[in-house]
Amino acid sequence: MSIAALHLVSTRLGTTLALDGVDFSIEAGEFVALVGPNGAGKSTFLKVLLGLIEPNEGHAELGGSRVETIAPRIRGRMASYLPQSRPISWRLDVRDVVALGRFAWNGAPYRRLNEGGRASVDSALAEVDAAHLVGRDMAGLSGGEAARIHLARLIVNPAPLLVADEPASALDLKHQYEALRTLRREADRGRGVLAAIHDLESARRWADRVVVLDRGQVRADARPNTALSPDIVREVFGVARDETGHYVPV
């Protein structure tokens, strides 16, 4: 059974049709990469799925229920979300930010979590190679360090679905690799992972399935090598591989 789905969703943002008749579903244990050019509607896709944007037509489901009917706290236990812009308003300690990932279970700062909660925060930090940042406040971190803290916050929520909007951007190559490997590992542990990803080769490498979004429509939804065939990549992204294997505009 699918853990999340979009049914014939269309969404207008201002005058543009950001999503146009989108059908989608994701299963437990599956890593789905969402790719598409800038403005294709990837972020809107994720926000509609999470109930942050109400679609003009169609509807989104989480765990078989229409997303807008689910109580906020229950919804927080069904899906964890890493947005593309990640504001932090206060000089919070790294561990308190990660502890917020458990808000729907026991919304407390790190020090007031029970032993199990604290252990899960610490292991999430270790998972993203950020254990050494404990005790630092978020305002003092580099962009890449902060991105890893947010990734730890995403995975510390034991929800069955992880939704990440560009989890690897702002990261150096090593940490890009590790971020996607972390998401892959979560999928292998039985969670559904849906991530908007810019880098096509990362999508090909880590995902079980790739959804190609183009001007609000699903152009392909298949195994990576099928969805990212040279024809589709040329049509949707306007690039093709040159003789050295690099993508260049056509």
Next chain:
Amino acid sequence: MSADGLPRRVVLTGLLVLSLAAIAVSCLAGSAPLSLGETLTGFFASGEDPVAIIVREIRLPRVLTAFLVGAALGASGALLQGLLRNPLADPGVLGVSASAALGAVIAIYFNLALISAFVVPVFAVGFAGLAIIVLYLAGAARLSAVQLILVGVGLSSFAGALTALAMNLSANPFSLSDMVTWLLGSVANRSYADIAFAAPFWIAGAGLAVFALPGLRALALGEDTAVTLGADLGRTRLLVIASSALLTGAAVAVAGTIGFVGIVAPHLVRPLVRHDPADLVAPSALLAGLLLVLADTGLRVMPFAQELKLGVAAALVGAPVFIWIAARSRSIGR
């Protein structure tokens, strides 16, 4: 201050003890020279004793009013800062206090206060609530710290102008002098009756605030993330608006507008509570109460022919601190 902060219990107990000490010391100060021994006796002497009357009926209610007004404004500031994700939010700076004063002035100008003494706090609370709703509709949570202050300045000026208009239209010089008191807050000559009129609003406001706190914690990561974490954003908004309107409105109804204490107290407390926007509220209330008690005590011992208004003293100390925080707040990520 260590980045670790202090355990919540230590912060709250410490501030509570300091507050009680300040309240006790403050009862020693005043125009009638009473020794420590006389003051202590005054607390426990029989009702007819003149010292007992000075301590229990004149000084203590004034000190308690200062503390409770400060606490209401401090909690209100911390709540608004959490909701708007802005360290410069404060009922005074945002024009909420000025709007509450406008409500109170209208209640008096139209002689509505004659119906029941509760009309004044009800109007003050109602206008404070309107002001917060206007701020929210203006997109306050999405504005930068500085833009938000500008909206607050506009709202404050508008409420001030309407208050001045009401004062111009007033035919009654007695109510005119009343109105001046609203604009320059003071706790002089307040009685237990004044506290009793504000108390129901303060209790309701504090009660609602408790339920708003967890949402403020989630809001630290922005509205979209807060919703997906499981916070009920609509409920949190409503609770903060209602609670800070009740707290600020009743405070203004009792003491007029006293600015900046709602911004200074949370700023000082924040490092002690690991910058947690929910844990911030209760200690901010205690510290703000403590600060106003100290400020008011200072006014009473200063040898001026005419006693300075508490609102003036709060601005004299608070405004420079506000400017300092504002100048530094660019470095706080938004």
